[in-house]
Amino acid sequence: MTSPVGIVNFMNVEGWEWGKISAGGTVVMLPVVVFSMLVRKYLIQGLVTGAVKG
Numbered sequence: 617m618t619s620p621v622g623i624v625n626f627m628n629v630e631g632w633e634w635g636k637i638s639a640g641g642t643v644v645m646l647p648v649v650v651f652s653m654l655v656r657k658y659l660i661q662g663l664v665t666g667a668v669k670g
Contacts (some may be wrong), residue, residue, distance in 0.1 A: 619640070619644045622640065622670075623637055623640040623644070626640065650666060
């Protein structure tokens with residue numbers, strides 16, 4: 617089961633459990649944000665290098 621499907625499973629008979637949905641979204645998103653912050657310098661360097669002609 618993928619993360620989005622697991623998060624959607626927090627719906628029950630009474631409705632959506634918004635606390636669990638937001639916690640699950642944060643847990644899924646946190647590693648991506650941390651990784652992008654760690655490699656930000658290299659991502660920008662690669663984008664600029666690819667944009668320079670010659």
